[in-house]
Amino acid sequence: MAANRFNGYTDLGIGIGLRIPHYRHIFAEKPVVDWFEIISENYMVDGGRPLQVLDQILERYKVVQHGVAMYFGSAQPLNRDHLRRLKLLVRRTKTPWLSDHLCWGSVDGRYTHDLLPMPYTREAVATTAANIRQVQDFIEIPVVVENVSSYAEFHESEMTEWEFLNEEMEAAPCGILLDVNNIYVSSQNHGFDPLEYVNSVPAERVAQIHIAGHSKFEKYILDTHDHPVLEPVWSLYARAIERCGPTATLLEWDDNIPTFEEVHEEAMKAAKFLNAHSSHTFAETDTNELQEINR
Numbered sequence: 001m002a003a004n005r006f007n008g009y010t011d012l013g014i015g016i017g018l019r020i021p022h023y024r025h026i027f028a029e030k031p032v033v034d035w036f037e038i039i040s041e042n043y044m045v046d047g048g049r050p051l052q053v054l055d056q057i058l059e060r061y062k063v064v065q066h067g068v069a070m071y072f073g074s075a076q077p078l079n080r081d082h083l084r085r086l087k088l089l090v091r092r093t094k095t096p097w098l099s100d101h102l103c104w105g106s107v108d109g110r111y112t113h114d115l116l117p118m119p120y121t122r123e124a125v126a127t128t129a130a131n132i133r134q135v136q137d138f139i140e141i142p143v144v145v146e147n148v149s150s151y152a153e154f155h156e157s158e159m160t161e162w163e164f165l166n167e168e169m170e171a172a173p174c175g176i177l178l179d180v181n182n183i184y185v186s187s188q189n190h191g192f193d194p195l196e197y198v199n200s201v202p203a204e205r206v207a208q209i210h211i212a213g214h215s216k217f218e219k220y221i222l223d224t225h226d227h228p229v230l231e232p233v234w235s236l237y238a239r240a241i242e243r244c245g246p247t248a249t250l251l252e253w254d255d256n257i258p259t260f261e262e263v264h265e266e267a268m269k270a271a272k273f274l275n276a277h278s279s280h281t282f283a284e285t286d287t288n289e290l291q292e293i294n295r
């Protein structure tokens with residue numbers, strides 16, 4: 001199955017998040033990695049060490065930008081200064097698309113620094129779509145929005161989260177960063193069928209997929225990004241690839257970060273699923289490990 005126009009018709013392959021504990025290993029060993037995802041806000045500075053590191057990475061690797069502070073869903077004007085600095089970084093990295101979350105997090109200029117879930121209403125679809133259009137027009141590369149994990153819902157919601165995502169895609173000319181771990185976490189917290197969600201996603205709009213590990217507590221699941229990917233999340237990933245075709249895939253591991261090799265090896269388990277639907281062949285981890293995934 002061909003890749004789609006929101007991922008630039010490319011098989012970008014399997015990436016991992018660029019994290020400070022791995023810098024030394026990356027610069028010393030120069031490992032083969034398809035691409036790195038960076039958190040834009042960590043590099044939106046005027047100079048110094050972060051940009052030196054980034055430039056060194058860019059000499060050797062593809063970089064895709066992921067943001068955590070756009071708040072597409074907030075009902076207030078976008079931060080123009082933030083956008084200007086973001087555009088400078090986009091020009092530096094030549095990221096094929098710019099992703100951030102389908103969430104809100106600011107009211108009257110005050111920022112919560114949280115990725116808060118949307119009320120799934122038609123009004124929110126329209127507000128968010130207007131913000132996405134503005135960003136896309138200004139940044140001049142495709143904008144891609146990510147579904148967040150959630151622990152609370154609004155009484156005002158008029159539809160399910162996946163209906164909301166579909167309506168948003170009708171209203172805004174953007175792509176999707178489908179986080180299958182977030183879908184799983186929310187499905188367990190709210191009691192919906194995660195497969196129904198994945199089956200309803202407009203596959204032709206999916207530019208990128210996130211996989212991650214999470215923590216399970218007695219009454220809820222937290223999206224902690226501090227474990228290997230769990231079997232039910234691999235199953236959702238497999239279904240997503242079946243529907244979307246080979247799609248740029250990124251493993252998120254943000255806490256209790258193990259060695260670079262461990263993170264990369266975990267990410268490369270995705271190759272088995274990509275290879276089943278691609279004309280390319282992605283490197284795989286060894287067979288024993290794949291059997292582990294299938295158990």
Ligand SMILES: [Fe+2]
Pocket residue numbers: 146179182210252
């Ligand atoms: Fe994510």
